[in-house]
Amino acid sequence: MPQPQRIAIVGGGWAGMAAAVALQQQGHHVQVWEASRQWGGRARALDIPAPDGGHWTVDNGQHILIGAYQACLQLMRTVGVETAALQRLPLDLRYADGLGLHLPDWAPPWDAAWGIARARGWHWREKLALLRTAQRWQRQQFQCPASASVADLCQGLPARLLQDFVDPLCISALNLPASAASGQIFLRVLQDGLFSGRGGSNLLIPRTDLSTLFPATAAAWLQQHGARLRLGERVQALTPTTDHGTAWQVEGESMDAVVLATPCAEAARLVQGLQGVPAPLSGRTTAWTNCAQALPHTAIATVYAHTAQGPGLPAPMVALRSQAGAPAQFAF
DSSP states (O other): OOOOOEEEEEOOBHHHHHHHHHHHHTTOEEEEEESSSSTBTTSOEEEEEOTTSSEEEEESSOOOEETTOHHHHHHHHHTTOOGGGEEEEOOBOOBTTSOBOBOOSOOTTHHHHHHHHHOBTOOHHHHHHHHHHHHHHHHTTTOOOTTOBHHHHTTTSOHHHIIIIIHHHHHHHHSSOTTTSBHHHHHHHHHHHHHSSTTTTOEEEESSOHHHHTHHHHHHHHHHTTOEEEETOOOOOEEEOOGGGOOEEETTEEESEEEEOSOHHHHHHHHHTOOSOOHHHHHHHHHHHHHHHHSOOOOOOOOOOOOSSSOOOSSSSEEOOOBTTBOOOEEO
16 A cells, blocks of 8 residues: 655645545645635636625636546545436437527437437538547547647538537637637537447536535545645745655645646746756746746636516526627527
8 A cells, every 4th residue: 555645736726626636635744725715616606796786606617527537426426416407308409590409318329319309400411520520530530639729620611500509619628719719528428428338428527516516525524534724814925844854844844745636827837937947947848838828828718698577588598609709608
């Protein structure tokens, strides 16, 4: 049995809390630092003023899971999140007028084949083009050159398919437009979602706020199991050391290892500030920092709309038509 280690996790978002839960299960001594005053990072709850003078709990953007995310779902079960916290629906990318793609709750590949064949608003030539392209991706074992974008993969597909299928799926899964998103990651999502087993493509829409859905619940679980949590405390620097057999000093604490689960700019700041790094590692840390600093940040805007009257939406999630100068993806 490996000797338990003292492990610092910098960042209390979903990635940091997932790492903390997994390491705590393995018997390590975990400490988590989170700079903000709330767990969850980019997927957390927010309190905003309500029109009646009270407050609403909303999410900082809508985040969706799919049925193929088995490891994430298992972590949620581990910390005590009930299955009922997620509403499971077959993949539905239809607009409010009913046009678009909707899969039945069948086993793959029949769900995708039937959904494409029955998609409203698509010409039969467009449906055939999508089926042929999907078959080609499957024959290639969902592999493509590392430099290929989603747009590269979809060259030759009719414009309607790009607008009604590729772009919405790319935005929802990768948070990037097809021209900028990784083709290899997109193919992996398609493989896991559409070909990994029944229910893999299902949408899992949260019934509760995102903090409760995992990070805040994970924090409570970690405290119950002996982890130390440092909310509202920013790690200013990491100091490598060999004193007393430890490897790192983190805010005055001796640690054997450090996990960086922060945005790339914050991780680059911490690695760039390392002092006394051995010469063989200095070049590697410099290269890593340069790479992290070069990653672009793309914002996603969320609009919260309120109406005292009205029928609401026809489904929990409805696709929105995007136009030049007026980007839009989904309403929930």
